[in-house]
Amino acid sequence: MKLQTQYNKISIASTILVLLIAGAGYYFLLQYVLKDQLDETLRVEQVEIQDFIQTNHSLPPATTYKDQRIEFKKSGKALPQSFRTLMLYNADEKENELSRQLDFTVEVNGQYYIASVTKSQEATEEIIGVILLITLGLIILLSMLLFFANRFVVKRLWQPFQTTLSSIKNFDLNAPSAIKTEKTTIHEFNELNENISMMTEKVVRDYLALKQFIDHASHEMQTPLAVVNSKLDMLIQDPTLNEKNLQDVQVIYDAVDKMSKLSQSLLLLARIENNQFSEKQEVDICVITKNIIQELDEWISERSLTISNKIGELKANMNPQLANTLISNLIINAIKHSNKQERIILRSDKNVFTISNPGTSALDGDRIFNRFWKSEYSDGTGLGLAIAKQICGHYEFLLQYEFREGIHHFSIRF
Amino acid sequence: MKLLIIEDEKELAASIASYLKNENYTCEVASNFKQAIDKIETTDYECIALDITLPDGSGMQLLKELKNNKKSEGVIIISAKNSIDDRINGLRLGADDYLVKPFHLSELAARINAIIRRKMYNGNNIIRFNEIFIDTLAKEVTVKKELIELTRKEYELLLYFLSNQRRVISKNALISHLWSQEMGTGESADIIYTHIKNLRKKLSEKGCGDYIRSLYGMGYKLTDQ
Numbered sequence: 316m317k318l319q320t321q322y323n324k325i326s327i328a329s330t331i332l333v334l335l336i337a338g339a340g341y342y343f344l345l346q347y348v349l350k351d352q353l354d355e356t357l358r359v360e361q362v363e364i365q366d367f368i369q370t371n372h373s374l375p376p377a378t379t380y381k382d383q384r385i386e387f388k389k390s391g392k393a394l395p396q397s398f399r400t401l402m403l404y405n406a407d408e409k410e411n412e413l414s415r416q417l418d419f420t421v422e423v424n425g426q427y428y429i430a431s432v433t434k435s436q437e438a439t440e441e442i443i444g445v446i447l448l449i450t451l452g453l454i455i456l457l458s459m460l461l462f463f464a465n466r467f468v469v470k471r472l473w474q475p476f477q478t479t480l481s482s483i484k485n486f487d488l489n490a491p492s493a494i495k496t497e498k499t500t501i502h503e504f505n506e507l508n509e510n511i512s513m514m515t516e517k518v519v520r521d522y523l524a525l526k527q528f529i530d531h532a533s534h535e536m537q538t539p540l541a542v543v544n545s546k547l548d549m550l551i552q553d554p555t556l557n558e559k560n561l562q563d564v565q566v567i568y569d570a571v572d573k574m575s576k577l578s579q580s581l582l583l584l585a586r587i588e589n590n591q592f593s594e595k596q597e598v599d600i601c602v603i604t605k606n607i608i609q610e611l612d613e614w615i616s617e618r619s620l621t622i623s624n625k626i627g628e629l630k631a632n633m634n635p636q637l638a639n640t641l642i643s644n645l646i647i648n649a650i651k652h653s654n655k656q657e658r659i660i661l662r663s664d665k666n667v668f669t670i671s672n673p674g675t676s677a678l679d680g681d682r683i684f685n686r687f688w689k690s691e692y693s694d695g696t697g698l699g700l701a702i703a704k705q706i707c708g709h710y711e712f713l714l715q716y717e718f719r720e721g722i723h724h725f726s727i728r729f
Numbered sequence: 730m731k732l733l734i735i736e737d738e739k740e741l742a743a744s745i746a747s748y749l750k751n752e753n754y755t756c757e758v759a760s761n762f763k764q765a766i767d768k769i770e771t772t773d774y775e776c777i778a779l780d781i782t783l784p785d786g787s788g789m790q791l792l793k794e795l796k797n798n799k800k801s802e803g804v805i806i807i808s809a810k811n812s813i814d815d816r817i818n819g820l821r822l823g824a825d826d827y828l829v830k831p832f833h834l835s836e837l838a839a840r841i842n843a844i845i846r847r848k849m850y851n852g853n854n855i856i857r858f859n860e861i862f863i864d865t866l867a868k869e870v871t872v873k874k875e876l877i878e879l880t881r882k883e884y885e886l887l888l889y890f891l892s893n894q895r896r897v898i899s900k901n902a903l904i905s906h907l908w909s910q911e912m913g914t915g916e917s918a919d920i921i922y923t924h925i926k927n928l929r930k931k932l933s934e935k936g937c938g939d940y941i942r943s944l945y946g947m948g949y950k951l952t953d954q
Contacts, residue, residue, distance in 0.1 A: 537829070542741045544831040561948070572905075591812070614916060
């Protein structure tokens with residue numbers, strides 16, 4: 316759930332709850348105050364009646380005037396005064412109305428009367444009703460206001476955060492650009508932005524240092540390897556070496572070759588990552604494929620493989636050297652992992668290049684493009700496919716592996 | 730003929746000098762920029778093998794000096810750097826060839842021979858080993874004045890052997906000389922063996938002596954001893 320939705324939910328629910336409780340409290344308080352005021356009016360009437368009796372020594376006339384009624388009833392004894400609420404029939408309105416009545420005892424010429432002063436409570440109820448309506452209206456208005464405020468104001472408040480977030484999402488270590496942040500007065504966001512900027516700068520610096528290290532290490536390895544090779548070249552001139560010695564020398568030669576190839580491959584990977592192959596042009600994959608197959612012709616016939624090249628019109632916009640490396644790595648991979656007399660098929664369909672060769676079981680599709688991943692009977696560097704993947708990633712081509720009906724398929728969508 | 734090796738790695742320089750030294754060549758070694766400048770100013774060399782990363786200066790600077798002094802030496806750069814840009818820079822500054830470390834001494838020898846042939850005889854040169862003659866301009870091989878039809882790979886092999894006469898050439902050196910892309914030494918060895926077998930057959934058919942010796946399959950040698 317979005318932070319904003321969560322916040323909206325809590326704030327609106329709590330607002331409504333508070334307003335409802337306040338409304339109810341307000342209702343009861345109002346009712347109490349208004350009743351008190353009504354009682355006060357009734358008491359004023361009582362005093363007026365008592366004054367009238369004291370002056371005139373007779374009962375005032377019983378009246379019914381609008382919402383007020385005064386009645387007298389003979390009584391044998393004096394009763395204490397009392398307030399009560401009751402329903403009375405209003406002849407004018409022709410309906411029962413909630414009323415407030417004060418009963419008290421008066422004495423006229425030794426005779427007790429119970430005087431009843433009654434006032435309709437209807438007006439009070441109406442006021443309460445109106446007030447409640449206004450309160451309800453306020454609740455709705457306030458909730459709506461809160462909702463829109465949260466929706467727009469809060470969204471605006473979070474804008475710097477969103478900017479930072481999308482900048483982080485688009486951050487690419489291979490093409491690092493500074494994290495874009497929005498200037499804001501909000502302390503937390505500023506702190507976040509500062510820390511992210513510091514962190515990315517450090518990551519970029521470390522990453523560059525690492526790449527440079529690979530670059531230097533690979534270069535520095537070449538000269539010692541050259542020394543080893545040259546000493547071996549001199550050593551084999553010695554006519555006293557026997558077969559065993561020469562076999563050992565062969566092993567050293569092969570190890571030096573492999574090490575040299577490893578460091579060259581690592582260098583190539585580092586260079587692609589460093590964007591050192593910026594030169595781009597339209598390359599003809601069809602021609603490149605033909606040339607590579609021709610170059611590898613001796614290995615193909617040595618293994619009695621059949622290569623069926625059905626690559627048609629296929630162009631890609633990339634560095635020609637990398638195009639050559641990409642296609643030859645895939646073809647060499649297929650040749651190396653084919654058994655004698657098998658058939659390798661190269662096909663193109665619109666902008667998709669596919670190379671297929673028979674196999675016994677599917678390879679681990681998640682790991683075959685990893686650096687130094689090798690099948691158990693491979694004698695290569697384990698970098699060929701990783702380089703192919705890196706080249707495709709560099710140009711945003713899609714390199715995929717599939718295993719269908721006993722055939723490995725590697726495809727590139729240019 | 731004099732060769733100069735400018736290389737700060739002393740052991741490598743020593744190996745190169747000792748391999749290249751023969752009846753025709755004498756070798757001198759300079760292990761830094763200053764020594765190299767001194768030697769270039771006082772002596773004329775036929776060819777210079779130049780490492781471009783020197784402790785006290787850049788080999789590229791040396792190349793510029795050579796050009797400014799209108800020296801006619803051939804120059805082959807030997808470098809740990811393998812990028813196209815480095816190659817283009819070196820060749821643009823007047824180097825004749827560019828060899829990436831690690832390399833085989835036989836490869837360096839073959840390339841130095843090629844540079845000297847181009848420089849001294851305008852490429853019109855015949856290399857000879859006993860009755861075998863190679864015209865490197867026409868790319869023709871004759872034995873006892875009879876032309877031998879060779880495939881491209883067989884021709885390259887024979888030329889490589891003639892550039893490294895009486896030296897043992899490792900199988901790995903032959904493989905990296907013949908193919909820029911290669912597939913692992915196991916099968917390459919078989920292919921090399923087939924090429925050499927065919928080459929020997931074609932040579933002996935024209936009555937040429939059998940000069941190519943195999944050292945248990947790990948190396949080959951063109952020799953008449």
